[in-house]
Amino acid sequence: MPADLAVIGLGPYGLPLAQTAVAAGIPTIGYATGPEAGSLSPAELRRMHAAGFRPATDPAQLGRVRTAVICAPTPRGADGGVDLGQVEAAARTLAERLRPHTTVILESPVLPGTTEKFLRPLLEEGSGLRAGRDFHLAYSPSRVDPGNRDHTPAGTPRVIGGLTPACTESAAAFYGRLTDKVVRARGLREAEAVQLLETNYRHVNIALVNEMAVLCNELGVDLWDVIRCAETKPFGFQAFRPGPGVGGHGVPQDLTGHASRTLRMVELAQQVNHRMPRYVVQRAATLLNEHGKSARGARVLLLGVTYKADLADLQGTPAREIAVRLMELGASVSYHDPYVPSWSVLDRPVPRADSLYEAAADADLTILLQQHRTYDLQGLSVKAQLLLDTRGATPTGAAHRL
Numbered sequence: 001m002p003a004d005l006a007v008i009g010l011g012p013y014g015l016p017l018a019q020t021a022v023a024a025g026i027p028t029i030g031y032a033t034g035p036e037a038g039s040l041s042p043a044e045l046r047r048m049h050a051a052g053f054r055p056a057t058d059p060a061q062l063g064r065v066r067t068a069v070i071c072a073p074t075p076r077g078a079d080g081g082v083d084l085g086q087v088e089a090a091a092r093t094l095a096e097r098l099r100p101h102t103t104v105i106l107e108s109p110v111l112p113g114t115t116e117k118f119l120r121p122l123l124e125e126g127s128g129l130r131a132g133r134d135f136h137l138a139y140s141p142s143r144v145d146p147g148n149r150d151h152t153p154a155g156t157p158r159v160i161g162g163l164t165p166a167c168t169e170s171a172a173a174f175y176g177r178l179t180d181k182v183v184r185a186r187g188l189r190e191a192e193a194v195q196l197l198e199t200n201y202r203h204v205n206i207a208l209v210n211e212m213a214v215l216c217n218e219l220g221v222d223l224w225d226v227i228r229c230a231e232t233k234p235f236g237f238q239a240f241r242p243g244p245g246v247g248g249h250g251v252p253q254d255l256t257g258h259a260s261r262t263l264r265m266v267e268l269a270q271q272v273n274h275r276m277p278r279y280v281v282q283r284a285a286t287l288l289n290e291h292g293k294s295a296r297g298a299r300v301l302l303l304g305v306t307y308k309a310d311l312a313d314l315q316g317t318p319a320r321e322i323a324v325r326l327m328e329l330g331a332s333v334s335y336h337d338p339y340v341p342s343w344s345v346l347d348r349p350v351p352r353a354d355s356l357y358e359a360a361a362d363a364d365l366t367i368l369l370q371q372h373r374t375y376d377l378q379g380l381s382v383k384a385q386l387l388l389d390t391r392g393a394t395p396t397g398a399a400h401r402l
Contacts, residue, residue, distance in 0.1 A: 003029040003054065005174075006065040008090045010055075012313070013107050013142040014071030015040050020153040020178050022051040029056040029065070031093075033072045033086045041312075063097030067174050069105045070094070070119075071142065082111060084118060091119055095126025103136040103170045109199065112192040115139045116163065131163050138162040138171035139188050141195030147310050157181035161191025200266045205240045207269035210276050213242035213402050217283075224392040224401060242402055244369050244390040245276040245318025247307025277321040280402070284365055284388055285329060287400055291386055293364055296330030301353060301363035303380075304370025305337045312339035319369050320345055334359065338374050360384040368393060 005028045007018040014030065019040060021028045030053065040048075062068060072090045077083035087108050094104070104123060106115050115138075120131050131137040143156050158175040160182055162168030172182045185191040209227070216223040223242065231239035285295040305319035306312060314320075319335075323345045326333050335343055336353040343350045353359030357379065360366045366384040368377070371393040381387055381398035389399040 003027045003056075003061065003065050004067065005029070006031060006056070006062050006068045006094075007071055008062070008068060008094060009033045009071035009073065009086065009108070011071065011073045012146065012315070013073070013144060014069075015045075016144045016146070016153055017069060017071060017107065017142070018053055019044065019048050022048055022053045023154070024178050026177060027052055029054050029061055031056045031059065031062060031090075033090045033093075059093050060097060062094050063099050065102070067103045067105065068094055068098075069107055069140075071107045074108045074110060082109070082114075084110070084114070087114075087119065088122060091122040092126055095123045098123060098127035098129060098135060100129060100134045101136075103138070103167075103174060104131075105138045105140055105171050105174070107140055107142045109142065109195055110139075110192060112189040112196065115188045115192060120163070132167060136162065136164075136167040136170040137188075138167050139191040140171065140175065141191060141198065143198075146313065147308060154179055157183050159183045159185055159191050159194050161185035161188045161194075163188055200263065200269075203246060203273060204265055204269040205238070206243070206246055207272035209240045210242045211272055214279060217402070222396075222401075224396075227392075241392060242390075243276070243318075244280045244322060244367075244402070246273045247316035247318055277318045278325060280318075280322055280367065280369075280388075280390055281325040281329070283400075283402065284326065284367060287386060287388060288365055294330075295326070298331045298364040299362065300326050300331045300333050301359050301366045302333065302335040303337070303356075303360075303366060303368045303375065304372050305335050305343055306339055306370055309371050310339070310373055314340065314343075322367070322369065323350060334363070337370070338372060356380070357383045360387075368399070 004026050005021050007014045007028060008031045010030045010032045018028050018030050070087060070090045072086035074082045074084060074087060106119055120137060124130055129135050139161050140158055144153065145151055156179060158179050160168055160171045160175060162171055168184055172184060175182050185194065213223050227239055227241060230237055288295055288298050302319055302323060305317055307315055307317040323333050334351040334353050336356050336359060342352065360380055360383045363385065365386045365388065367388045367390065369390055371391045377394045381394050387399035390402040392401055
């Protein structure tokens with residue numbers, strides 16, 4: 001059966017889209033843009049293949065589909081801006097095979113204006129076709145939340161913005177096969193700005209609650225009880241919770257070098273969130289000192305080193321910086337994570353604990369960095385000599401909370 005959809009980029013944005021498409025009965029091929037790591041389990045990948053998903057190694061296959069969605073990653077570049085290298089490579093590969101009447105959609109996180117000013121010329125020059133006349137061009141911000149069982153891609157509304165009204169409708173017709181609700185933006189820039197707002201909203205609010213964590217510790221206030229009470233307010237408040245830092249693929253964007261002004265709130269949020277790993281290490285050293293131990297020579301066990309609970313993804317995990325800083329203090333660091341069979345920091349393998357309880361009982365300090373569902377936190381709090389909980393997951397009074 002010929003493919004109807006080509007997903008270009010099989011990382012954290014592309015794989016979930018392909019998974020949703022094949023589940024909806026859409027024949028789908030996937031074309032990798034580089035060494036990409038997605039968040040789907042081996043079992044989920046096997047189900048995708050059984051449902052008809054096919055990896056494409058021949059780029060010629062990209063010219064045989066009705067819809068092509070570019071989901072290439074856009075990491076932060078050396079200059080702090082968005083690196084569009086993989087988007088450019090995907091666009092050039094697609095452009096050489098692009099046929100009239102194809103709908104091309106960009107889902108990669110980009111700044112407003114990228115689809116029209118960057119992607120469109122690449123596609124037109126490489127294909128000899130004109131966007132809006134010979135093929136449709138649109139943008140849709142990816143709304144993937146890996147591991148979220150309550151809000152699946154099929155149940156999440158999709159925002160669409162096209163170069164022309166016809167482009168918007170063509171893209172909306174495609175996404176209408178995947179989700180119950182499609183929201184039409186005024187155009188490309190508005191749809192791109194939706195992604196900008198949604199990503200920065202998360203980072204700014206995490207920064208606020210991280211600052212509250214530091215303040216409440218200094219004041220002797222139980223922040224977790226504050227959050228528990230505050231989230232009972234039915235309006236004007238959404239609960240965010242502190243943590244050891246912010247990881248994942250959603251990079252905050254402050255428009256540096258892109259516009260006449262930056263988003264100062266986002267710049268400040270990045271500074272706050274980037275300080276959290278250092279703060280966790282400071283708290284760890286203080287706890288050890290309060291219990292008559294020095295960080296130098298202390299045995300420290302890190303629990304959960306992925307960036308998000310119940311995933312095997314290490315992208316941007318704050319655990320890496322925490323491990324580095326603890327090692328710099330002279331601590332002996334080990335880790336436990338059911339999703340990470342091996343882990344290296346500074347090109348050195350970190351010892352992995354096979355028995356969680358034995359390792360916690362042996363360690364001078366155990367730091368809970370990620371709340372995987374498999375962790376029995378009540379039992380862990382009993383076994384551990386000293387436990388620092390950065391997620392507020394342990395029972396009240398069972399551990400030192402961030």
